[in-house]
Amino acid sequence: MRIGPYELVNNLALAPMAGVTDLPFRLLCRRMGAGIAAGEMLTSATHLWRxxxxxxxxxxxxxxxxxxxxxxxxxxxxxxxxxxRNVDTGAQIIDINMGCPAKKVCNKAAGSALMKDEALVRAILEAVVTAVDVPVTLKMRTGWDEANRNAVAIALMAEAIGVQALAVHGRTRACLYRGSAEYDTIRKVCRSVSIPVFANGDIDSPHKAKFVLEQTGAQGLMIGRAAQGRPWIFREIDTYLRTGVVLPEPSAAEVRDIMLAHLHDLHTFHGGAAGVRAARKHIDWYAKDRARTHVLRLAVMRAEDASGQLACAQAYFDALAAESAAQDRGGDRPGGH
Structure with missing residues (x-):
């Protein structure tokens, strides 16, 4: 799969997510099998970049x-x-956000709100494609609401202007993240254009990944919320799509080691109190659906510095790993279950 001059290692992309896809998380997901990873959306108001x-x-x-x-x-x-300005500082692909449903973005006629105004969409796409000599891509939704699904029209416009890849989230702006993603509109987009299309929305397992590829005809998959606390989902999906093998879920000890390395990088990258705040949500995601998460959550919220936060997170996963090892030993004994 290619975007402009770039041959991707696979067809899996980490979706850009505000407050989530900072540099440490992008690097982690790339190590765990994501072919590409876009950063958090950056405002076009350059005076705010300081x-x-x-x-x-x-x-x-x-x-x-x-x-x-x-x-x-x-x-x-x-x-x-x-x-x-981003190309001048090293960006190799510029992605345009027309998918964010957040009110603070849409109220400024940006993000998915742009899909209501196709003339403005055209003006933005033409301006950005003309401004830079690197590939420009577009992330969008299926439309503004169920009565106005115009993703196909915008996709055709984007291709004609010179956009080199699309990502389509299978919900309208009005849906926010409620309900289930629909893939029929994404399939129509894929059939309408010749540039690569990434299908996005509710891809949370290797089997779902294969289903979405088959259902939509998309060349790639973009994974967002399912990677929160599960960055290994990329290697699971990549392995399954290539070989048909379903990898086992990582053990509690493996999750602990991935998490601790990630937390260390977050603390180093953000620094001080900002690092502690950034790490809280990730710890919560790593512990999701595990035993006694309320105990961990309380301890993490009380931790005032990085060392205290790391200690309580490690203690929690150490206990889970010890319990898992004890269960395995019990299962190996005669009569064990």
Whole structure:
């Protein structure tokens, strides 16, 4: 699978997610099998880039090619300028956000709100594609609401303008993240264009990944929320699609080691209290659906520094690993169950 000059290692992409896909998480997901990983959306208002949060979002140190920056905004000239400046600082693909359903984004006529105004969509796409000499991609939804599913029209427009790949989330803006993703519209998009299309929405297992590829005819898959606390989902899906083998879920000890390395990187990257805050949600995701998560959550919220946070997270997973080992030993004994 290719996007412009870049041959991807596989057809799996980590979806850009605000507050989640910072540099440590992108690097982790790439190590665990994601073929590409876009950063958190970056506002096209370049005068806001001087904040610590924006500077961290623009940090791409050590990131494998192709380095993808997603920009969000509703004014063509600002979007073009944001694209140029990101390319000047190392971005190799510019992704345009027309998929975010958040009110604070849509209220500014950006994100998925743009799908209501196809003339403005055209102006933004033309401005950005003309402004840079790197591939431009587009992430969008199926439409504004169920009565206005215009993803096919926008996909055809994007291809004609020179956009080189699409990602389509199988919900309208009005759906937010409620209900189930629908793949019929994504299939119609795939049949309408010749550029690569990533299907996105509710892909949470290897079997679901295969189903979505078959259902939509998409060339790639984009995975977002299912990777939170489960970055190994990429290697699971990649292995299954290539070989048909279903990998076992990682043990509690393996999860502990992945998590601790991730937390260390988060603390180092964000620093101080910001690192502790950034790590909280990830610890919660790693512990999701496991025993006694309320105990861990309480301890994590009380931890005031990185060392305390690491200690309580490790103690929790050490206990889970010990319980799992004890169960395995019991199962090996005669009469064990």
């Amino acid at each position: 904040t610590p949060k924006s500077r961290r979002r623009m940090d791409r140190r050590g990131e494998a090619e192709p380095r993808i920056v997603q920009i969000v905004g509703g004014e063509p000239r600002m979007m073009a300028e944001a694209a140029r």
